[in-house]
Amino acid sequence: MSVRIARYAVGAVPAVELGLGGCLLAGVRIPGAVLLGAEALVVAALGFEGAVLWRLWLVGRRAGAGRREAMGAALRTVVPEKVRRLVAHEVRALRSLGLWVLRRRHGVPEGALAVPYTGPQTAMMYGLVFVALVETVMLALLIPWPVVHRVLLVLDVYGVVLVLAFHAACVTRPHVVDADGALRIRYGGLFDLRIPAGAVTGARVERRFPEGGPVRLGADGVLDLVVGGQTTVTVELAGPVEFVRPLGKREWARVVRFHADDPGAAVAALTRGRRAPSPNQDPPGPA
Numbered sequence: 669m670s671v672r673i674a675r676y677a678v679g680a681v682p683a684v685e686l687g688l689g690g691c692l693l694a695g696v697r698i699p700g701a702v703l704l705g706a707e708a709l710v711v712a713a714l715g716f717e718g719a720v721l722w723r724l725w726l727v728g729r730r731a732g733a734g735r736r737e738a739m740g741a742a743l744r745t746v747v748p749e750k751v752r753r754l755v756a757h758e759v760r761a762l763r764s765l766g767l768w769v770l771r772r773r774h775g776v777p778e779g780a781l782a783v784p785y786t787g788p789q790t791a792m793m794y795g796l797v798f799v800a801l802v803e804t805v806m807l808a809l810l811i812p813w814p815v816v817h818r819v820l821l822v823l824d825v826y827g828v829v830l831v832l833a834f835h836a837a838c839v840t841r842p843h844v845v846d847a848d849g850a851l852r853i854r855y856g857g858l859f860d861l862r863i864p865a866g867a868v869t870g871a872r873v874e875r876r877f878p879e880g881g882p883v884r885l886g887a888d889g890v891l892d893l894v895v896g897g898q899t900t901v902t903v904e905l906a907g908p909v910e911f912v913r914p915l916g917k918r919e920w921a922r923v924v925r926f927h928a929d930d931p932g933a934a935v936a937a938l939t940r941g942r943r944a945p946s947p948n949q950d951p952p953g954p955a
Contacts, residue, residue: 725738725739725742726738728741728742749915749916750915750916753914753915753916754915756857757857757858757914758830758833760837760856760857761830761833761834761836761837761856761857762829762833764833764836764837764839764840764841764856764857765829765832765833765836767836767840768836768839768840772840773840773841773842774840774841775841775844775852775854776842776844777844777846779846779847780844780845780846780847781844781845781933781934781937782842782843782844783842783843783844783845783928783929783930783933783934783937784839784842784843784928784929784930785838785842785843785855785895785926785927785928785929786835786838786839786895786929787895787896787929788895788896788897788898788927789835789838789895789896790835792896793831793832793834793835796831797828797831797832800824800827800828800831801824801828803824804820804821804824804825807820807824808820808821834856837856837857837858838855838856841854841856841857841860842854843926843928843934845934845937845938845941846865846941847941848865848941849865849868849937849938849940849941850862850863850864850865850941851863851865851868851903851938853893853924853926855882855883855893855895858882858883858914859882859883859893859911859912859913859914860912861893861909861911861912861924863903863905863909863924865941866906867905867906867907867909868903868904868905868906868938868941869904869905869906870903870904871901871902871903871904871934871935871938871939872901872902872935873900873901873931873932873935874899874900874901874902874925875898875899875900875931876892876898876899876900876902876925877897877898878892878894878898878899878925880892880894881894882894882895883913883914885919885921888923889908889920889921889922889923890921890922890923890924890925891911891921891923891924891925892925892926893924893925893926893927894927895926895927896927898927899925899926899927900926900927900928900931901925901926901927901928901931901934901935902923902924902925903923903924903925903926903938904923905921905922905923905924907922908920908921908922909921909922909924
């Protein structure tokens with residue numbers, strides 16, 4: 669019962685804080701008693717969550733788990749999967765900023781081909797950053813309340829950082845074609861699908877403009893990973909492969925279409941990998 673209450677509190681605390689923040693930003697006058705009571709409830713909820721996590725951590729430690737393993741199990745029990753995934757996506761994006769500054773890429777082994785896919789969205793991302801900066805300046809000129817200025821400044825700066833982090837994650841986490849033809853399809857820190865070489869039966873350059881969100885599964889089992897409203901490579905599979913949506917839902921796809929800035933190079937690498945002999949295959953003997 670206490671775990672269930674803690675799970676509800678995890679969702680209630682951000683909702684209460686966002687509600688109070690929205691009221692303050694909109695100029696709604698909140699009575700001091702109401703504000704004090706709401707913050708007291710938030711503190712009590714956080715304290716209750718901490719107590720439940722501590723109890724679950726102790727249970728895990730008594731069962732023989734290590735410190736990190738016990739804490740991980742406690743968090744998985746209390747924090748809903750969708751919340752954990754959203755936080756993990758955000759952390760991966762922020763870490764990607766460092767990789768971007770250092771001009772490094774994540775998960776591209778030696779001998780593999782990195783396949784960038786950010787071309788169609790780069791201008792839009794920088795446009796969003798510019799709009800956010802203009803909005804920050806305009807609000808600072810129009811809103812006369814210093815407290816609101818500070819709140820909006822923090823929110824706008826963090827929004828700009830998140831947009832840059834999302835773009836950095838896409839730049840530093842390209843698609844990857846291994847030397848043996850294995851394929852790794854990614855979309856920043858939100859999506860990651862590994863397809864073994866043996867599962868790929870064909871690949872071709874094919875430009876399409878599917879409707880819907882960036883990760884779309886059709887009724888015919890075709891998975892579209894869309895960037896800038898388009899895909900440029902179609903991969904045929906020997907059988908359905910399982911993939912995980914950004915919020916954790918698991919589904920199966922029999923054909924995968926994704927965008928590559930240079931689709932010809934990606935298809936050529938996949939074709940070479942399929943034709944290359946397996947490293948475990950004995951070389952042919954003399955005729």
